[in-house]
Amino acid sequence: MTNTNKQWLGLPLNLLWGYIAIAVFMTGDGFELAFLSHYITGLGFTPAEASFAFTLYGLAAALSAWISGVVAEIITPQKTMFIGFVMWAVFHVLFLVFGLGHANYALILLFYGIRGFAYPLFLYSFIVIIIHNVKSDSSSSALGWYWAVYSIGIGVAGSYIPSFTIPLMGELGTLWTALAFCVAGGLIAMVSLRNVNTPTRMHNLTTREKFSELSRAVTLLYTNKNILCSSIVRIINTLSLFGFAVIMPMMFVDKLGFTTSEWLQVWAVFFFTTIFSNIFWGIVSEKMGWMKVVRWFGCIGMALSSLAFYYIPLWAGHNFAMALIPAISLGIFVAAFVPMAAVFPALEPHHTGAAISVYNLSAGLSNFLAPAIAVVLLPWFDTLGVVIAYTALYLIAFVICHFIDVEQPGFERKARYADDGALKVS
Structure with missing residues (x-):
């Protein structure tokens, strides 16, 4: 393989x-x-x-x-x-x-x-x-x-x-x-x-067996709780990425006085940062652990970066250099979810295609739900309400990560009991 x-x-x-x-x-x-x-x-x-x-x-x-x-x-x-x-x-x-x-x-x-x-x-x-x-x-x-x-x-x-x-x-x-x-x-x-x-x-495989395997891209969501939890985390992963592309131009251009070109340059810096952060977190997660990187740097990092993307420009006003700080931060931490692409096939090693299909579906749903959340909340709670909603969802993902049980190669946990009966993990 x-x-x-x-x-x-x-x-x-x-x-x-x-x-x-x-x-x-x-x-x-x-x-x-x-x-x-x-x-x-x-x-x-x-x-x-x-x-x-x-x-x-x-x-x-x-x-x-x-x-x-x-x-x-x-x-x-x-x-x-x-x-x-x-x-x-x-x-x-x-x-x-x-x-x-x-x-x-x-x-x-x-x-x-x-x-x-x-x-x-x-x-x-x-x-x-x-x-x-x-x-x-x-x-x-x-x-x-x-x-x-x-x-x-x-x-x-x-x-x-x-x-x-x-x-x-x-x-x-x-x-x-x-x-x-x-x-x-x-x-x-x-x-x-x-x-x-x-x-x-x-x-x-027979045609019937192939269709059965294709349907597994659906059934995995309710037959494997780890896949379901991972799917939720992957959906939350890029909410700010897709959502901020919709709501932040209104704040930066209409409220803070940035030109459209300046806003596009801020957003380009975000994307440019992800080139390096994707590679960085992919390597680091193999040393530190997939879920540890996703949980502590992805979920917490994105929660804080989402808030920073709103409050730092609001505090600094029309200041291009200050606006780059949360853009770079967002670009760094959104990539900390990169290990999720390895988690899905590891959870279903005998059905990797179906697992990857669920991962892909989750990415697509993130693209759909991010602006949908903004459409629902903007009329009632303005931009801040949308930012708080995204932040809350990243914190929920932090909790969900605790319940994802995946065996990462090189990170098998070995539990043993000491003489006094206390459980130790090495």
Whole structure:
């Protein structure tokens, strides 16, 4: 299942080009984030119609993320990545030509929604490859690198490159450029990963058995309490990340006097920080312990950072340097949840695909629930109420972590009784 290929700071060198493929592909996938909603409204559609297109996209992506782990184990991760890559390219072209090109709202929804289903098949199948090609006691650092290259692609390059291409070729031209990046990333993956180890246990299953395994991505939530608790913690993990992207521009720009560019620069610093913190916590958690890092640095760190993101700018006013402090803090501690990607398959070693699918579903639900909480609370309790809600949920996650019983390689607890009958743990 695993091998002992060389690593550099936790990066499995045999999968290096796979990581590069993820970064390149997600760069193209991230091009549209900063301007597509504005472009759609510019075609004559309402903000509500533009928002619904993104909602449909998010729902399709969450569904795809949910099944991607199991599908990757059933038909191999490489085939799943290939399907996702081709679907993305085909429906991106259809989206640009017939959806945006003809300002056809029905086709925008159809093609953009299907494209939303495509990218998680490519993105999350690589997690299955990591789990099956890296020693279990090194999986956390390998997954830290995975989220680092994800941040480089969608959060840094995906936002930075369009700032140059839009003035040169416009928004539609930039969307066509995104296709080139995604095709390049897909081709790199297909070539570099064709000979890596892949799970074979499910290849000979009957169709009925394969559907049974697919349903396990649902049943694990109520048959394994550790998976359920881990799912809740993973959902809470990125609430501030997705929620602050919605509520903080209103506070920074409308109340504190920051320009939109200044706010975007603050948020870019947050994403840039996660590149290094993902790698850092992935390595540290293997030495300190997965759940200890998640509980004390992830949960507590994010609770304090969330409060700081509100109170420090409120106290300092329009002060760009002071605003960077909570942004950097948030970027450091949100990555302390990286070990959760290793916890899920460790809790279900015989059904790793299903476990990874639950992890992916939890990530998608976090993306959905974070703005939903803000929508419900903002009219009644303003920005502070949303921040306190997120903070409280991180503290709840701190408590839930205590009940997650996972055996981390190299951290088996050995209990023995001393002569006086007192229990000692060594």
